[in-house]
Amino acid sequence: MSAADQIPTRAHLPGARILAGLALRAEAVAIPLAALLAGFAAFSLFLLVMGKSPAEFYGLVWKAGFSSAFSWQNTLSRVAPLVLAALCVALPARLGLVVIGGEGAIVLGGLAAAVTGTAVAGVPGYAGLILMALAAMAIGGFWIGAIGALRIRRGVNETISSLLMAYIAIALFNYFVEGPFRDPASLNKPSTAPLAEALRVGDMPWIAAHWGVVAGVLACLVSWVLIDRTTLGFAARIAGDNVRAAQVQGLPVARLVIGFTALGGAFAGLAGFFEVAAVHGSANASLIAGYGYTGILVAFLARHNPLAILPVAVLLGGFEASSGLIQRRMDLPDATILVFEGMVFVIILLSEALYGRFRIFTPAFWERR
């Protein structure tokens, strides 16, 4: 760096200061977007090698995911669990924790909702639904919060423990659904007792998607306010950047870690509640649908920013919604979307190496104009 670079210079271009302020934000949007496009390109190449047409693939994704009211309904029904599962990754990630076991909280949250639903069948009004949602959030929060507690109190690696806990959760789920809570009438597909009609979550009036989408949007807003607009979130971000600095500052790191992981788990549990109360009507094996795993990709694509999670979840929801049509029309296996997601994920992580490499995204570049 030459001496001239270090002399502060006045901005000459009108609005240069604004541009300088925008530069870092622009970087945070441009790099993931470019990586996403690179991911599309890499997957196109993969399809070409397989002798399939990328144009047909993306055309079908558009058709099945975004082109009509019916396809939007299909996409939005996946947005709710994806958003909530992604928050279960994004919130701990702001504290520097890589928690990937959201699937366990979704599954147990759904089970808790279904079991509570049979217990509160007589409760009037919305009270029953609220109790079900609270039960789901409590168990989800406990499940993921325990991972945060193990990390901070015992130094147990949270990535590994969260995945192990997800396997344990699924084993518990199977035990309860096939054993103590099984509805004797469910012969071929073991399920809990079907929910009463009053305890089902319906569709929103103006669009054919259930209320879980609204809950997902609200959860994103709450998370964004918490992280970006409160002192608690500020403390969490400091702890995420440097744990020791935060501890020296006297920040309650342990409580922050447990609180953020528990909140993320509560959101994942809520996803389980909506899957049971709005989609399946009881807890059964359909609940283990892998939303927890796709949610990881959503969170990383959104760079753990709650507001970015929404559009990313819509995009990936659309891709997942088109899986069936792609299987039928293009004669591709159902794992095609999984390959696509894996490729995009790898390239997104590769793009992390690009931050700070482009001068156009540095405030200094604009301040000197």
Add this chain to the structure above:
Amino acid sequence: MDSVEIGLWGVPLAILGGAIRVSTPFIFVSLGECLTERSGRINLGLEGTLVFGAMSGYAIAYETGSPFAGVLAAAVSGACFGLLHGWICKFKGVNDIAVGIAMMLLGMGLAFFFGKPYIQPVAPDLPSINFGWWSDVPQVRAALQVNVLFILGGLLALAMAWMFRSTRVGLTVRVVGDSTDAARAMGLDPDRVRLLSTAMGGALAGVGGAYLSLFYPGSWTEGISSGQGLMAIALVIFARWNPVNCFWASLLFGGAGALGPALQSIGISEGYYLFFAAPYVLTLGLLILTSSPDRAMQGAPLELSLTK
């Protein structure tokens, strides 16, 4: 041969046989991960590598008629996954744990994508050696049907321990794993050592996968792995990055996995689904017991992001 009534003795015997059968993929994946982590990098993607190894091993064994060609193919494909992981992690600012998660999804996706046509056909099995020839009891004979890969895994553990202790290669890996700066000062290329260690680790995980599809359970399905690749990574921590300990820990995990079927064989089926959780609960319990809040884990490679 007539079945001999051996009563409750069947349980420990079934657990022993199960431990030998179930532990082999654990041995290979944990030895592979041990090598990778000793070089200072963690590859969480071995679960995906394991599944892809199971698929490619089965497919090649079916196409060529030779199970050993399948094992070789699984090793080569595993090495490719390891190379990709190692190459991506070379770049500054890339988180090796996150890359591992992505590689896990990619490996499973590719395995399911290419494995669809191989779900029905039957590929040849790997041969096993009968160590129970001296006994007339069929349960003993069944328990002592030991696969060649299990024996190979045990020898590999000894060889790797020797390599770390008294060879130049082992020393190189250890130096790189303990201090990037010291390795550079010695004229070593840490990125290259880690790339090769990750590739070797991937190859071993691929072999572990081939065992799943070619011997036990012995066929390719999409649910073939129930997190073995992931548990093996936790097991390396428990084994304190020591290859011989990895072998014993794998046997222990295999025994935990065999507990459910063993109890079921004598008629205890109450809470069958809970026994499925036994290996995960055991892994988690050991992880909790062996971790420490001070982050200073005995035997841990100092450059490892997992324990930093």
